[in-house]
Amino acid sequence: MCDLLKEEVYYIVIMNKKNKISVAIVDDKKDIRENLEILLNSSANIDCIGTFPNYHSAVNNIPDLEPDVVLMDINMPGKSGIDCIKNLKPKMLQTQFIMLTMYDDSEMVFEALTNGAAGYLLKRTTPHELLDSIVEVYNGGSPMSMEIARMVVDSFKQELRKNKIKEKLTKREWEILGHLSKGMRYKEIAEQLYISVETVRSHLRKIYEKLQVRSATEAVLKYLQK
Amino acid sequence: MCDLLKEEVYYIVIMNKKNKISVAIVDDKKDIRENLEILLNSSANIDCIGTFPNYHSAVNNIPDLEPDVVLMDINMPGKSGIDCIKNLKPKMLQTQFIMLTMYDDSEMVFEALTNGAAGYLLKRTTPHELLDSIVEVYNGGSPMSMEIARMVVDSFKQELRKNKIKEKLTKREWEILGHLSKGMRYKEIAEQLYISVETVRSHLRKIYEKLQVRSATEAVLKYLQK
DNA sequence: TCCACAATAGCACAAAAGTGTGAATTTTTT
DNA sequence: AAAAAATTCACACTTTTGTGCTATTGTGGA
Numbered sequence: 001m002c003d004l005l006k007e008e009v010y011y012i013v014i015m016n017k018k019n020k021i022s023v024a025i026v027d028d029k030k031d032i033r034e035n036l037e038i039l040l041n042s043s044a045n046i047d048c049i050g051t052f053p054n055y056h057s058a059v060n061n062i063p064d065l066e067p068d069v070v071l072m073d074i075n076m077p078g079k080s081g082i083d084c085i086k087n088l089k090p091k092m093l094q095t096q097f098i099m100l101t102m103y104d105d106s107e108m109v110f111e112a113l114t115n116g117a118a119g120y121l122l123k124r125t126t127p128h129e130l131l132d133s134i135v136e137v138y139n140g141g142s143p144m145s146m147e148i149a150r151m152v153v154d155s156f157k158q159e160l161r162k163n164k165i166k167e168k169l170t171k172r173e174w175e176i177l178g179h180l181s182k183g184m185r186y187k188e189i190a191e192q193l194y195i196s197v198e199t200v201r202s203h204l205r206k207i208y209e210k211l212q213v214r215s216a217t218e219a220v221l222k223y224l225q226k
Numbered sequence: 227m228c229d230l231l232k233e234e235v236y237y238i239v240i241m242n243k244k245n246k247i248s249v250a251i252v253d254d255k256k257d258i259r260e261n262l263e264i265l266l267n268s269s270a271n272i273d274c275i276g277t278f279p280n281y282h283s284a285v286n287n288i289p290d291l292e293p294d295v296v297l298m299d300i301n302m303p304g305k306s307g308i309d310c311i312k313n314l315k316p317k318m319l320q321t322q323f324i325m326l327t328m329y330d331d332s333e334m335v336f337e338a339l340t341n342g343a344a345g346y347l348l349k350r351t352t353p354h355e356l357l358d359s360i361v362e363v364y365n366g367g368s369p370m371s372m373e374i375a376r377m378v379v380d381s382f383k384q385e386l387r388k389n390k391i392k393e394k395l396t397k398r399e400w401e402i403l404g405h406l407s408k409g410m411r412y413k414e415i416a417e418q419l420y421i422s423v424e425t426v427r428s429h430l431r432k433i434y435e436k437l438q439v440r441s442a443t444e445a446v447l448k449y450l451q452k
Numbered sequence: 453t454c455c456a457c458a459a460t461a462g463c464a465c466a467a468a469a470g471t472g473t474g475a476a477t478t479t480t481t482t
Numbered sequence: 483a484a485a486a487a488a489t490t491c492a493c494a495c496t497t498t499t500g501t502g503c504t505a506t507t508g509t510g511g512a
Contacts, residue, residue, distance in 0.1 A: 171488090172488075185467095186468070187468085195489085196491060197468095197491095198491050198493090199489075199490050201470080202489080202492095205470075208470080208471095213409070214470070214471095215469080215498085216441075216469075217442050217446055218409035220447070221446070224450065398458075399458090411498070412498070413498085421459085421460070422460080422461060422462085423498095424460085424463090425461055425462095427461095427499080427500080428459080428462095429459080429460095430499085434500075440501095441500080456511085459506100459507085459508085459509105460508100461504100461506085462504085463502105463504090464502090464503090465501085465502090466499100466500085467498105467501095468499065470495105470497070471496080471497095472494085472496105473492100474491105475491085476489100476490080476491080477488100477491100478490090479488070480486080481486070481487080482484085482485075482486085
């Protein structure tokens with residue numbers, strides 16, 4: 001028992017030494033790098049272990065550092081932060097990446113997130129929130145600025161809606177909607193599928209009901225996702 | 227008469243000396259540069275006057291050489307062939323550029339062509355075709371691999387079609403088609419635009435005629451291109 | 453000034469689409 | 483095997499669309 005306890009205490013001491021979250025910074029602007037470094041090191045449980053101004057220095061050095069977290073600026077001249085994360089994340093699956101950017105450009109956000117970024121903050125984030133976010137991401141969370149979170153949620157809802165439609169419509173209904181979306185008339189669809197126009201109308205009635213629309217045009221628009 | 231004849235002969239000799247098509251090569255791979263050079267010089271009417279391995283050597287030297295034709299590899303590390311042509315073409319409007327690439331990436335193709343490339347060949351082009359293409363481009367043609375030509379033609383057709391629609395439809399018609407493409411009914415469009423349903427129908431009639439369609443769905447599909 | 457054309461609007465008729473109700477048959481799920 | 487859902491079809495009725503023809507008014511160019 002005594003030995004066990006001793007060992008446990010020793011272990012905890014080691015952990016405490018290592019317990020600072022090691023962070024690397026990638027940003028092309030010198031003043032931002034320096035300010036971030038000062039900010040991070042001002043925190044008791046965060047250790048900034050390296051700053052890098054561009055793609056090449058980042059991909060060449062960060063893998064060896066094995067930081068817990070990387071703060072990555074998106075908008076860098078030449079190879080962007082997106083390129084960095086594409087290169088780095090596959091090599092360091094244990095490292096969490098937080099993207100920093102001035103703008104909430106949706107394309108960027110999704111590219112970053114699908115390439116393995118865990119967090120996405122706008123640069124107007126307060127220092128305090130940034131430090132919190134680092135801890136959060138280290139603990140498996142996904143810190144995001146409100147605007148970003150909203151975008152992500154919206155797109156998620158959109159995906160859900162799309163899947164729900166697919167889920168709701170039967171194979172045949174989906175097929176008929178597909179033909180309708182090529183500009184075909186009921187009659188033509190009927191001929192194409194070797195069924196009567198009445199049947200097509202039956203299906204369309206159900207489709208409209210499920211999609212909450214009242215015309216072919218509206219249904220087609222929903223089909224072509226929007 | 228005798229003098230005139232003499233002069234003419236002399237002139238022709240000069241022209242023959244100059245008549246070889248001068249070609250410069252830009253490619254990062256040494257073996258390709260050398261093979262191309264040998265190929266070009268094996269032709270009686272082509273003279274390879276320089277080869278360059280990268281962006282900097284190309285932009286620094288090619289303008290002074292004033293070649294008739296430049297063979298430009300697209301896929302070079304660092305600054306690409308696209309960057310080269312962006313830099314060079316404005317300085318040498320008389321020089322024709324042929325892009326060489328392994329892949330028929332549509333974005334590349336269009337960027338190259340809009341930046342002044344006259345020809346675009348895939349690297350699987352045979353030596354004979356390549357020599358022909360150099361002569362062709364020198365004579366004002368636009369040699370392209372079949373796949374490339376097809377892409378260009380397709381996108382061209384698409385542009386044409388879209389412009390044609392816009393060209394044909396009046397402002398009001400375009401507006402009404404826009405509303406229709408939101409899934410609105412005639413009645414709703416009429417209310418929205420403070421006109422009678424009959425007027426909307428009048429416009430739609432003309433629109434359908436111009437777009438060669440027979441239903442709202444078809445018109446909307448054309449409006450949403452594709 | 454005259455003409456072409458855009459924008460407006462109306463009437464009439466036919467075709468197509470949308471809606472309510474019901475039902476037979478097949479397939480899938482439970 | 484029973485229940486549920488999907489597929490098929492039908493009839494009736496209303497609304498919306500598609501189309502042909504016509505007409506008035508305003509506007510910009512030949």
